[in-house]
Amino acid sequence: MTWNWSREIRGRLSNELNELQADISTLDPPARSKDGWKWVLDSEGIFVTRTLSSLIDDPLLCNSISEIETMRNNLVPSKLRIFIWRIIHGRLPVRVELEKRGIDLGSTRCPTCDDDIETIEHAFISCKHARDIWDRVYKWWGAQHATNFSIEESFCGNNGAIKSGWGSKLWQAIEWITGYVI
Numbered sequence: 001m002t003w004n005w006s007r008e009i010r011g012r013l014s015n016e017l018n019e020l021q022a023d024i025s026t027l028d029p030p031a032r033s034k035d036g037w038k039w040v041l042d043s044e045g046i047f048v049t050r051t052l053s054s055l056i057d058d059p060l061l062c063n064s065i066s067e068i069e070t071m072r073n074n075l076v077p078s079k080l081r082i083f084i085w086r087i088i089h090g091r092l093p094v095r096v097e098l099e100k101r102g103i104d105l106g107s108t109r110c111p112t113c114d115d116d117i118e119t120i121e122h123a124f125i126s127c128k129h130a131r132d133i134w135d136r137v138y139k140w141w142g143a144q145h146a147t148n149f150s151i152e153e154s155f156c157g158n159n160g161a162i163k164s165g166w167g168s169k170l171w172q173a174i175e176w177i178t179g180y181v182i
């Protein structure tokens with residue numbers, strides 16, 4: 001069998017290819033039958049991206065909408081709330097998350113600084129470029145340095161910086177917008 005790959009097959013993909021070849025070798029296809037792909041998650045057997053999107057999004061959004069609703073802050077648009085929800089729940093395509101989902105990238109190191117692996121926490125909090133932005137925001141609000149060292153401290157509360165209602169809400173909006181900008 002001759003394969004014509006558009007890129008080099010390595011890592012986990014290469015293991016999957018070996019398993020596929022082993023599976024195929026045990027098949028005994030009837031003569032003259034034409035082989036093809038069948039999408040088993042649809043009754044028609046035909047793959048449509050829209051079907052796949054709704055299979056992924058529906059359960060995700062059903063479970064999440066009420067949670068996103070509780071993240072109330074009318075100073076920010078809902079697009080931004082959803083983005084912050086995705087940061088908190090690891091639902092953004094940083095390299096470590098892509099690798100967990102079986103995508104072989106060759107490296108999981110941060111493409112921006114190359115100092116560490118690219119987790120959500122690294123990308124939005126500890127990467128030196130993110131840190132620099134946080135430092136500036138904190139200084140703008142009167143602190144010497146950023147004191148947020150985790151996703152929770154940055155996005156799940158107001159980091160204890162401001163206690164009162166209006167100030168706390170404003171500070172939360174600023175933290176969320178900072179995350180979005182990063």
Ligand SMILES: [Zn+2]
Nearest residue numbers: 110112113127
């Ligand atoms: Zn980095």
